[in-house]
Amino acid sequence: MVKASREISGPARRRAKKPRGRAAAADRPADAGILSATPVLPDRRDAPLPAENLPLILEVAPSDDYALLDSGDGRKLEQYGPYRIVRPEAQALWRPTLDQRDWQKVDAVFTGDTSEEGLGRWRFPGEPLGEVWPMMYDGISYLGRFTSFRHVGVFPEQAPHWAHMDGLIRQAGRPVRVLNLFGYTGLASLVAARAGAAVTHVDASKKAIGWARENQQMAGMSEKPIRWICEDAVKFVEREARRGNGYDIILLDPPAYGRGPKGEVWQLFEQLAAMIEACRAILTREPLAVVLTAYSIRASFYSIHALMRERFAGMGGTIESGELLIREKSANRLLSTSLFSRWVAK
Helix, strand or coil: CCEEEEEEEEEEEECCCCCCCCCCHHHCCCCCCCCCCCCCCCCCCCCCCCEEEEEEEEEEECCCCEEEEEEECCEEEEEECCEEEEEECCCCCCCCCCCHHHHHCCCEEEEECCCCCCCEEEECCCCCCCCEEEEEECCEEEEEECCCCCCCCCCHHHHHHHHHHHHHHHHCCCCCEEEEECCCCCHHHHHHHHHCCEEEEEECCHHHHHHHHHHHHHCCCCCCCEEEEECCHHHHHHHHHHHCCCECEEEECCCCEEECCCCCEEEHHHHHHHHHHHHHHCECCCCCEEEEEECCCCCCHHHHHHHHHHHCCCCCCEEEEEEEEEEECCCCCEEEEEEEEEEECC
């Protein structure tokens, strides 16, 4: 089980003036969900900004189901269930702690292009392994898979977000709707559904949607209310805004660059502000959270923190931003994996 071990927050926890009431649908532009090439975003400079909590460091500790065993020299040694795996890791600038023999006692090594989305292949030093293998997160079964993009179907550093979302859903005391954009293989969607939420999962990749459905079957959650939608995330949010549909929790895990099923182009730096605005437009009247995670971008967490705080002006609540990290088992170091910023209503 991947466990979120603790939260470390910095000193900058400041409360802003509370707005007179949470922004209702009438306070949100009718066209806010429509993302044009040059979107016109509303000016809210007179609206009170949400409180802020930063830097917030969320870390994951080693467990029986996942552990970062060691890292260094641009690589990481991980334990995924029964398998020991070596993959590239640009953030590991230091030297490994474990002996080289420990790095050689592995089941799979990713070779080839070392960029985040570059094609490559897997080498199996011992017996050739199958494409998939069973994994577990907090009692939820899912499939690990050796892909040509060095990923294996799960980002364990996001466990703190999943645990936080689980708590929000269970404590809400009412039906909760969750929208998981760029949802990939669906583990976050399964966590939300198990907690009692009705989930809409959106991803532009048919292969990822198929994998997510497999995970739902493997987890024994076929009866849970999850809509699996293969569509460009931007177009889906636009349509939901036009239809007047709302969500209590929205998860965004966009790539730096991507393409939709019909060739739609996603550029994070060009479209993120409009996307966040569109997501605000489809929040319910009593929303719970919006969680943004960003990988492989040349920016600080403060950049997306400032953007989120600006976009949620007038909504009250708090913007919490920082980094997701994994605690190493061998040297107790922390490996930074991604940036995040989340708006929480309470």
